[in-house]
Amino acid sequence: MNLPEHATRNRAQWNTWAADFVDAGRRNWATAEPSWGIWNLPGSRVDFFQGIERFAGTDAIELGCGTGYVSSWLTRAGARVTGIDISDEQLRTAGELRAQHDLTDISFLQASAEAVPLPDASFDLAVSEYGASIWCDPYAWIPEAARLLRVGGELIFLVNGLLAMLCMDEAGIQPALQRPLFGLHRVEWDDDDSVEFHLPHGEWIRLLRANGFEVERLLELQAPADAKTTSTWADSAWATKWPTEEVWHARKVR
Template sequence: MTESEQSLERAEQKAKQWWESWSDTFQQAYDEAETEVGIAFGPGVPNGDDLGLFGDIDGKRAIELGCGGAQFGLALSKAGAEVTGVDISENQLAHARDLADKHDEDIDLIEASVTDMPMVSDASYDLAFSAFAFQWVNDIQSCFSEAHRVLKSGGKLVFSVDHPFYRCLNPETGELAVSYFTDSPRREYSEEFDAEMIVYRRTVSEIVTALLEVGFSIEELREPGYEDPEKYESEFGGFQPDRMARIPPTLVIAAEK
């Protein structure tokens, strides 16, 4: 194994440790917010709104990359899609199974990294989608390559991430904390979980270039939001209404194979 491969493996292990440790707390927050199942790209995008990016999904095969508790995937299952959820965390997938049973929905769940899914067949899905997961993926090129591989010709990848510029701000003060061009990841160690969260920084152009390099064409790039702070509902994780009304908090991209 090369030094680069070893570095990627260590990064993936850290991501898995964090996501496993955080799973119960994360899912409890979902329960308390009473947002059990639904389309949710992130702050600035109304819950339930797919921004017109999915099209008709009834009868389509869809795979959620980094599904966590599969709240998003179950919403598409309820809308008639045949859904598979992929996540690196066994604990998160346990929550997804419980939630699927509760809603009497039949979805497939796979424990795997989104950068390496050998158990998923080539050209087998119409739609790949993800919400606020890819910023925790170190090897984004492999992630996009795998998404491209499992999609049918003409299939779509639709995903959201933290807006790269929004995350340059200090979460407490809102002041610019780091350069937009830095590639140093944001690191936060939690004593409660005895794990380190690592969020990878990429510019919009880096994300788009990575998609193009694996063979996708860009269909849509959205920066949803509102100028009125009162239209924002959440202050979770440093997403504060006054700040979000000035800088888009979420980036949503739709790409086609």
């Protein structure tokens, strides 16, 4: 793979982090009912797929699949799923869990979501939960998702909430703004070597539309009052008032 600097860094970082994500991967593969984000919100609170069963018989790709549990949920719902990820260690976990759950139909492929070695118009659904949606440059992965989707296909992705990102520093979400909204794009932290990408809402809409998508929904995820998370960056009291995470849902219309 001929990777840009941020992707090389993210691959190395995720190969290091992979061991810490095995338990969560195992838990999520073992649950039949999808749950979303750091608050593990069930489908009754986050209608992420608007009914996962409607993807039965369709071709789906997960961009930055990590341990592959979203791919497993889609496969059990009857979709033909390809999960791609840049990290060999994350894919090793995904492959082991695929074997344990006997879901051998899922194809896992090592590739960057910014340059996927698969033909145009191969998929009806592209999905990313904290995958390409965070770790890839939107100016590269959104055109790539558009290329991979058939006209009428759907793109659903989960990212950190915009306000949460504006308030976040190395210690987590602070009670005051930490960075400007204008120009928000590449974000790095002092305490690890990863590179993230985040955009203002207006820029997401412009970029999606420029790549042939219509935006259908923006879900702002609210933590319930009794919410618990193992995440170090979010506080449930904050997350009952402002969204720590959001889900974008767009359709390729041309």
